[in-house]
Amino acid sequence: MTKTPTDILPLNPAPDSCAADACCAPAIALAPPVEAREGDACCASPAAAPGPARAAPAGATVLRIPAMDCAVEESDIRRALDKVPGIRSLNFQLGARTVAISAPDDVVALAVKAIKSAGYDSAPLPAGGPAADAPAGAHAGDDHDAHDDHGHGTGVKRLAAALVLAIGAEGLHYIAGDVSAMKYLGLAVAALAIWLSGVETYTKGIKALMRGRLNINALMSVAVTGAFIIGQWPEAAMVMALYAIAELIEARAADRARNAIKGLVALAPEEADVLQADKSWKAVPSKSVPLEAIVRIRPGERVPLDGVITEGRSAINQAPVTGESLPVDRTIGDPVFAGTINETGELQFRVTAAASNTTLARIIHAVEEAQGTRAPTQRFVDRFAAIYTPAVFVLALAVALLSPWLAGLDWLDAIYKALVLLVVACPCALVISTPVTVVSALAVAARRGILIKGGTYLEEARKLKAIALDKTGTITEGKPKLVEWKSLREGDDAGPISRIAMSLADRSDHPVSKAIAQGLSLPVSAVSSFAALAGRGTQGEVGGRTYVLGNHRLIEERKQCSPDIEAVLKAHEEQGRTVTLLADDDGVLAIFAVADTIKDSSREAIAELKALGVAPVMLTGDNVATARTIAAQAGIDEVRGNLLPEDKLAEIKSLKERHGMTGMTGDGINDAPALAQSDIGFAMGGMGTDIAMEAADVVVMNDDLRRIPETIRLSRRTHTVLMQNISLALGIKAVFMVLAIFGTATMWMAVFADMGATLLVVANGLRLMKVKAKA
Numbered sequence: 209m210t211k212t213p214t215d216i217l218p219l220n221p222a223p224d225s226c227a228a229d230a231c232c233a234p235a236i237a238l239a240p241p242v243e244a245r246e247g248d249a250c251c252a253s254p255a256a257a258p259g260p261a262r263a264a265p266a267g268a269t270v271l272r273i274p275a276m277d278c279a280v281e282e283s284d285i286r287r288a289l290d291k292v293p294g295i296r297s298l299n300f301q302l303g304a305r306t307v308a309i310s311a312p313d314d315v316v317a318l319a320v321k322a323i324k325s326a327g328y329d330s331a332p333l334p335a336g337g338p339a340a341d342a343p344a345g346a347h348a349g350d351d352h353d354a355h356d357d358h359g360h361g362t363g364v365k366r367l368a369a370a371l372v373l374a375i376g377a378e379g380l381h382y383i384a385g386d387v388s389a390m391k392y393l394g395l396a397v398a399a400l401a402i403w404l405s406g407v408e409t410y411t412k413g414i415k416a417l418m419r420g421r422l423n424i425n426a427l428m429s430v431a432v433t434g435a436f437i438i439g440q441w442p443e444a445a446m447v448m449a450l451y452a453i454a455e456l457i458e459a460r461a462a463d464r465a466r467n468a469i470k471g472l473v474a475l476a477p478e479e480a481d482v483l484q485a486d487k488s489w490k491a492v493p494s495k496s497v498p499l500e501a502i503v504r505i506r507p508g509e510r511v512p513l514d515g516v517i518t519e520g521r522s523a524i525n526q527a528p529v530t531g532e533s534l535p536v537d538r539t540i541g542d543p544v545f546a547g548t549i550n551e552t553g554e555l556q557f558r559v560t561a562a563a564s565n566t567t568l569a570r571i572i573h574a575v576e577e578a579q580g581t582r583a584p585t586q587r588f589v590d591r592f593a594a595i596y597t598p599a600v601f602v603l604a605l606a607v608a609l610l611s612p613w614l615a616g617l618d619w620l621d622a623i624y625k626a627l628v629l630l631v632v633a634c635p636c637a638l639v640i641s642t643p644v645t646v647v648s649a650l651a652v653a654a655r656r657g658i659l660i661k662g663g664t665y666l667e668e669a670r671k672l673k674a675i676a677l678d679k680t681g682t683i684t685e686g687k688p689k690l691v692e693w694k695s696l697r698e699g700d701d702a703g704p705i706s707r708i709a710m711s712l713a714d715r716s717d718h719p720v721s722k723a724i725a726q727g728l729s730l731p732v733s734a735v736s737s738f739a740a741l742a743g744r745g746t747q748g749e750v751g752g753r754t755y756v757l758g759n760h761r762l763i764e765e766r767k768q769c770s771p772d773i774e775a776v777l778k779a780h781e782e783q784g785r786t787v788t789l790l791a792d793d794d795g796v797l798a799i800f801a802v803a804d805t806i807k808d809s810s811r812e813a814i815a816e817l818k819a820l821g822v823a824p825v826m827l828t829g830d831n832v833a834t835a836r837t838i839a840a841q842a843g844i845d846e847v848r849g850n851l852l853p854e855d856k857l858a859e860i861k862s863l864k865e866r867h868g869m870t871g872m873t874g875d876g877i878n879d880a881p882a883l884a885q886s887d888i889g890f891a892m893g894g895m896g897t898d899i900a901m902e903a904a905d906v907v908v909m910n911d912d913l914r915r916i917p918e919t920i921r922l923s924r925r926t927h928t929v930l931m932q933n934i935s936l937a938l939g940i941k942a943v944f945m946v947l948a949i950f951g952t953a954t955m956w957m958a959v960f961a962d963m964g965a966t967l968l969v970v971a972n973g974l975r976l977m978k979v980k981a982k983a
Contacts, residue, residue: 270308272330275412380393401448447955451962479493482497483502495563500559512546516560518540521555571659603633666926670923672887676860677825679826680720712757721757755790784834815843832849854881873891889906932972
């Protein structure tokens with residue numbers, strides 16, 4: 209499952225943000241677009257309440273299609289639009305029931321007509337889509353009424369009336385006897401029940417049949433119509449009413465999974481207390497607060513927007529964003545995220561992201577995007593169902609035509625048996641078994657601060673055999689401190705040398721450079737021609753002279769190392785320190801020793817990975833001696849040091865050859881190639897760079913390494929539930945299909961078998977949302 213450069217997706221960047229700015233909210237890379245779905249079989253796909261439309265191309269028209277809640281309907285609309293010339297691109301988002309059409313206005317008008325002719329109503333959304341001026345998910349529930357009940361077109365009142373009429377039809381059939389008037393009344397009542405509960409099923413079913421496509425709506429339309437014609441009108445009415453009720457229950461149950469993350473939207477307050485020009489404070493709608501505004505939050509209040517603290521100190525509960533169970537201390541210069549809770553002291557912060565672009569909003573958006581993608585098991589089920597549904601239709605036709613000849617049945621009995629078979633064979637449970645399970649798992653992962661960018665990575669994580677781990681910021685805290693530095697040139701004034709080092713370190717976002725800058729804490733000089741040397745250090749001109757601030761490898765390449773320098777480096781490295789050297793064209797000027805500490809959670813995480821049968825391997829650009837010291841503390845047996853980005857890439861390839869599926873965990877720019885090359889890339893989202901999070905498939909928001917084994921465990925549980933659901937769906941269908949063929953199943957039994965199987969797999973899939981994490 210090696211990823212190509214096209215798998216590295218663009219970020220949804222915060223305004224005026226910088227990859228190196230620790231104060232910026234971590235950006236979340238979005239999941240891949242929903243691919244075209246050609247499976248014919250579909251019934252109650254778990255349709256989400258309308259969320260934000262996928263970011264559409266500039267100039268695209270976004271249409272909302274309320275009844276597009278299923279893969280077959282997306283495929284129908286796609287086929288209809290394929291016939292419209294002049295459309296440059298289509299961007300479907302099934303969860304939000306939208307399609308973005310890139311085309312001139314006159315072509316869009318033709319597209320709307322094509323959608324209408326396919327049997328679907330559509331309405332344009334405002335420019336920019338629902339997410340244009342509100343956080344992701346804020347529009348959940350918009351445009352819903354009784355007639356647009358999760359795309360099924362039948363409100364609760366209509367279904368209740370249909371069920372009462374169906375029961376009345378059964379009663380009239382029972383007491384009618386030979387009274388013609390009662391029979392006709394019962395027939396009329398049954399017809400009304402069918403119309404109330406099945407008008408949309410019939411509309412879709414007839415259009416599907418006219419296009420030569422056999423989907424669930426076509427199956428139900430044929431079965432109910434056939435039963436009505438052969439005189440089984442009470443059963444026909446009851447089957448359609450129960451089927452419509454089952455559809456509604458399934459959709460709403462599945463929405464629990466789709467919308468599990470949506471509740472986070474309510475965590476961000478709608479108003480913010482903003483400092484005015486006259487130094488007064490005023491409550492302003494959060495979505496109207498500009499960047500750089502100063503906002504005040506009192507103890508006990510939720511943070512309305514992302515920002516950087518400018519005044520005050522407090523403990524912040526960040527569980528909604530990072531999944532951390534304990535509050536963290538925050539003071540001037542630290543970031544705060546929308547939706548988190550200020551627990552102890554009053555704070556003031558400078559706004560760094562608009563309401564629609566906060567970390568919380570982007571988390572929700574990322575999960576919704578991931579929920580729109582199809583996992584491998586779901587793609588298999590869709591392909592299977594696309595063959596299964598027409599095959600069952602042919603089998604039912606054979607039963608109707610051949611039973612009178614082969615089994616001596618009456619023609620009406622043969623037709624009834626075939627109709628029962630059609631109802632039994634409804635692939636609802638099979639089709640819905642996978643998405644509701646995957647979506648539940650994605651939602652529970654997001655609540656734990658684990659952003660999985662699609663069902664594919666969720667399913668594949670269970671197969672991981674090795675995990676490569678970067679050292680700094682992944683296994684260690686990533687907050688090293690300058691513990692010692694020394695000038696190596698006798699007679700040189702240490703002041704100018706330290707100021708040069710400070711100036712170069714201040715321009716870099718690497719944790720070691722930051723530690724040097726913070727440790728020296730000197731005024732900086734102007735630096736020109738600055739450049740980052742990947743895997744080596746930095747370079748720039750200060751006072752017209754070129755200097756480098758880099759690692760041992762860089763000095764070796766410049767041929768400026770000496771036995772004395774080697775001895776000093778070795779002494780520091782044996783203590784687990786990272787050494788950086790300042791040099792000019794004449795040689796090394798100074799040595800800076802930085803020490804990092806291992807995270808408390810790293811040892812536990814490594815032990816859990818080993819218990820799961822996953823081999824942890826450290827890959828770092830740091831020297832081998834330091835790497836081995838840190839690895840020994842963490843419990844890692846296999847270590848690779850002195851690695852450039854291309855070396856890490858080669859190591860990933862080697863690990864895949866030796867172990868099989870391999871993951872990579874990192875947080876820096878130099879980790880991005882390895883993250884992209886690995887089968888599954890895990891990025892540390894708290895301190896990680898934007899490019900690392902773009903390249904990764906999973907983002908860990910709180911930098912807790914224990915989330916990696918937790919993801920693997922979740923993947924394994926998800927796979928187990930998926931197999932259970934598919935087995936249940938197919939097993940129940942097989943039993944009742946045999947009963948239908950041998951004449952012992954009725955349409956009542958058929959519809960209850962279908963409804964029961966579907967609700968069973970939905971409930972089983974939703975169980976994942978109740979699983980408590982170990983870590």
